[in-house]
Amino acid sequence: MSLSWETLREHARRADPAGLVALLVRATEQERLAVAGDVEAGIRKVPRDAWWRDDRNPTPGYALAVIGTMPTAARAAALLARGNMEAWTRVGTQRFLHVAHVRELPWLGELGSRLARRLPVRDADDELWPMIRTLLREGGAEPPVTEAVVRAWLTDLLGYPRRWNGTTPAPLSRRLRDDPYRDVLLPGLFEIDGLGADLAGGSWNETTGRWDSAPRIPGAVAQLVADGTLERKTILHLTLDRLLRGDKPHHLRPFLLLHEALEPTVDELSSHALDYARLLPQAPGAVAASAQKALRAVDDAGRLEVETLLETSALTLVRKEKTLVKAQLTWLEKVSRREPARAGEVLETVAVAFGHPALDVQERALTLIGGQAGRLDPDTLARLGAAAATLAGDLPSRAAELFGTAVPAQVTGVPELPPAAPPAAMPPPIATTAELAEELVILCLEQTAIRWERVLAGLVALYATEGPAVLAAALQPVLDRYPGEFAENSWNRTSPLLHLGAAIRTISHPAVRGLRRWMVDSVRAAWQTGRRGGGDSQLSATPDGVLALRAAEAALQLTGTMIPVLMATPTHVTGSLDAAVLLERLRRAEAEGWQPWPVDFEQALLRLPRTTDPAVAARAAGLTSPAGRQFAAWLASGGLPDPASRRFEQVPETGRHYWSPRARRVVAALTPVRDGGLRLERQLLTITPGARPEAGPDTFHLCGDVLTMVLPQHREAAAAWALPELAALADQDQRRGSAVLPLLAECSGPVGPAMAYGLAYALGARHQENRVAAVDALLTLAARPDPFGPAVGAALGDLCADATLKLSRVIPALADAHRAGASAAVWEVLSAALPALLPAAPHGLADLLELSTQVARAGRAGTPVPGLAEVASRPGATRLIKEARRLQTVLTP
Structure with a gap:
């Protein structure tokens, strides 16, 4: 049988390595080289997933074809390293080397070196390094010292039982001593950043026959130093150099263990005294403690x-x-x-x-x-x-x-919190169809409330000014490019992008029959009853459903009611709408003879400030259209009344699953305080929590800005909707959801239990970025006149008293707010929390009292804290009592 790519490929697909070896061995070198180009071209055409898609993996056979025909190491390495050749090492070293030896190839070492340089840093084939190592050894070459090579060498050295084929492995120290590339690659463990993570991960313990989580390389290296295999001076220098360059504390632990295992002498410690002096102030805690111990030994010897x-x-x-x-x-x-x-x-x-x-x-x-x-x-x-x-x-x-100095009148070094800046104005409106198309593309990739408002406003305005043909020509390509966002499927009926796509499609096909029946029914249900979810409505009943409803309303109204401007487009990035601007929009509507869309107009009313300039209210009284009269009545009555918000406690089920909250969860129940009102009102202001906490709530973590823009003047109502997700930051250690907190702080309205508990949960969240968001929100609230400290303090006292929240997480966040200048607000929080915490004495209370002392003096507080005097008067000298006495001293005139 003649040697050809077709023949070799057929044997490879049949998983017949023996037949491939026979073909290649029987052929002459001239025949092998003659087919090299066809092999190269054929392998380049192999699908990337061929190694796992076929029942029989063909790549080992292709690897034999490569080593049996390629004229140079460069061409062989380029083929073997291709993505479609994954798992080629399953061919086995014996067959691979047999073909290479028959050809008497002089470049096996070069091939190993080239493959080593292409070795992926992570997720490499487990058998790739052993194959490379074999090629290097056959060719008498040394491996390149790269991160990928050192990582692969270490992984192989630490080993797994399957690599030893059932035999009893030698101890790790012996394997390291006998490794041919030890002297070349071992320094790389110290010199290449990030490898401490691999060392810290443990290894297979050949003595116990189990995976040992403790790092074992340090002990093996120390043993080789002790028996003279490795030079002590070099290893100590490498170890200290690694500690000086720094890394995550856990990743430095193996090097610290090695340093301790080496037990440096006083002479060695003295020669490295300046290194330890650099480590003590800046290294992670455990490393710094070791450096401190070393320097003290040098000092005790009189050599520092x-x-x-x-x-x-x-x-x-x-x-x-x-x-x-x-x-x-x-x-x-x-x-x-x-x-x-x-x-x-x-x-x-x-x-x-x-x-x-x-x-x-x-x-x-x-x-x-x-x-x-x-x-x-x-x-x-x-x-x-x-x-x-x-x-x-x-x-x-x-x-x-x-x-003999005077007592300072106030604490130095604590900044004053600047007054709150006014909210930023909305970006300018979209002016061209090209800009609208560009913003639409960005909206598909990153949905933000501000971008949504600009796109909706731009769609309506440009339809009126540019006409349907121009607008459709600009936007239809975007719909075609992103069918997953704009085409209906089984899960996206609540998506505002789907409804926006329907609105855009009606520009080219204005007949209502071009819309889905369920979409028409959902909008009509909202028009008639305000209902957004349930029954024949496919929209979400939560506040973010208002955005989808507005997009669906545009789909029904855009081509049938020519209006030039939306009423609800906010004037500020918080979602607030200047009453004077809405007045001018309504005047224009009356002058031009058109009526606002119902949902759009109600959203506009919900965005009006809580207080209105009397001059604007007076001018509004002169409006004559139905919408104008409703606007005037809205201003005259003071707008939307705040709903009743009350604390509601949920208790997990007994024997809960691992994903359930660990403890009780406090959420908020909302109830409207009036009948009637806006169509949207009752659903927006009604929350009836269940008896059990929701596991993994995630309604608003991606659209918190949409939530706050629906109710920018009613912070408490918006917070009540977001509260389950904020609670899950602490009681389920969720990572997402806190981004809404700074947005809520920028809203208007009183702080009730929903906002207070939401802030408290975020202050006690597991992840640092969520606590940072809580501090940002607290600083924003502190710069505004709305009182919030007592409510937040009461929530913290409630949640921390029984360790529903960990006080140790809350204290650093409050300290950050104090250092940022919000001392007065932080004191209000602390003074409201302490009465509930002092009797319960949760872990960390002494630290909280210490912080309270600092904050009380910085905020010049003088109000006594109920229960503090009792704790301060107790006999004894525990830290809790000492800190209570300290705070009592500061608060006593």
Whole structure:
């Protein structure tokens, strides 16, 4: 049988490697080279998914064809590394090398090197590195030191049982010692960023026959250092260099374990003293603690320069880890007594701790200095007294007594919160059909409320000015390009994009019969009863359904009622609509003889400010159209009344599934306070929660801005809809949903239980980005006149008293708000939360009292906290009692 690509391909598809080897071995070298071009072209045409789509994987056979015909390593590597050749290594090294040896190929090492350079960093075939290693060994070549190669080498070294074919493996230290590429690749574990993650992941323990989660490479490397296989000086240098370059704490742990296993001598520690001095102030906590221990050993041996210690300490004393800082203070106290001539320098360094955020650290530093103040010169005492201006809580009065200075009138270093800026104006309207088409494309990729408003307004305005033919020509290609968004399917009947697509299609086909019957029925149901969901309505009953309803209304109305402008387009990015602007739109409608669309007009009314300029109200009284008279009556009556919002507690089922909330959940029930009103009103202002909390609520995490733009003047109502998702940030550790909080804070209206509990849940969320969003919302509220602190504090007290929320998550967020200048608002929150927390004494209460002391003095608070005096008067010296006494001292006139 002659050698050809067709023949080789047929054997490969039949998974007949023996037949392929026989064909290639019997052929002459000239015949093999003659078919190389056809093999190359044929493999390039192989579908990418051929390796898993076919019942019999053909790629091992193709690999034999490659090694049996290619003239150079470059061409062979290019083919074997193609995406459609995945899993080619299943051919096995024996057959692959047999063909290569028959051809007497001189470039196996080069092939291994080229394949190594193309090795993917992650998700590589498990057998790819063993094949590459074999090729390198056959050709006498060394591997390139790349991240992918070192990672693959490490994975293979740590090993899995299946790689050992049932045999008992040698210990890891022996495998490392005997590895031919150890000296080439081992340094890469230290030098290539990110590989600590692989080291930290553990390895297969050949002794226990189980996967060992503890890193084992450090012990193996230390053993090879101990027996002289690896040079101790080099490994210690590599280890410290890796720690200095930094990484995530968990990823540095293997290198820290190696450092401890090496047990550096005093001479080695002294030679690297400057390295440890760099690690102590900036490295993660565990690494810094190790560096501190090393430097103390050097200092105890009398081999550490005092200047090095003082320079390092000045940076270390402001670290957040109190244990580390207190140990540094103890060390400095020892040095100040050992070096009396330099005690002033040392104690001025100690004074750096006056700026530490923890009061007990500040107190420790002040006590340390006070114990030696009698032997300090007046100039040093004066400088220490000036440094004490940063002390917080009850410490300034103690410092004033110690240094003979005046008690500062107010806390320094805490900024003032600037007044709230007015909401930004909406971007300019869309002016051309080309711009509208561009915005429509972007809307398909990223739906935002602002973009939705501009697109809806632009569609109506350009239909009136440009005409249907021009508009259809510009927008139809977008519908064709994104059929998944604009074409109906089984799940998207509530999607506003589907209804917007229907509106655009009616431009070319204006007959109502071009619309789906269910869409017409849904709009008519809303017109007649205000109902958006249930019955014959396919729209969502939640507030985001108003946007879909408006798009569906445009589909029904656009070609039948020629209007030039929408009424509801907001004037500000919050969704608010200036009453004077709506007045002018209604005047235009009366002058031109057209009526607004019903839902669009009701949405416009819902966006009007809570208070109106009397001059605007007076001019509105002169309107004569039905919509004009409704607008005037709306302004005269004060608009939409706030609904009744009340706290509602849900309890998970006994024996709940793992995805259910872990504890009780507090949500809000909404009830309208009047009958009648707008069509949209009753559904928007009615929430009847169930007895059980919803698992994984996710209605608004992608459209929180749409929610707030529907009800921009009724923050509490919008918050009630979003509250289950905000609660899930804490009780289900969900990550998405907090983006609505800053938007809610920018809305208007009173803060009730929904907003208060929503903010409380987000302050106690698991993920940092959600707590940041809560702080942003708190700062926005603090800059506005609406009172909110007592309500939020009561919610925090309720949720933290029984550990529904973890207090340890809440405290840093409140501290951030305090440092940002919202001290007065944070004090209102804390003073309202403490009465419920003091009797319950949840974990972290002492830290909350410490923060309260700092905030109370910064906010110049003087109101007593119920229950605080009782805790402060208890006998004992626990930290909780000490912090209660400290706060009581600050609050006592």
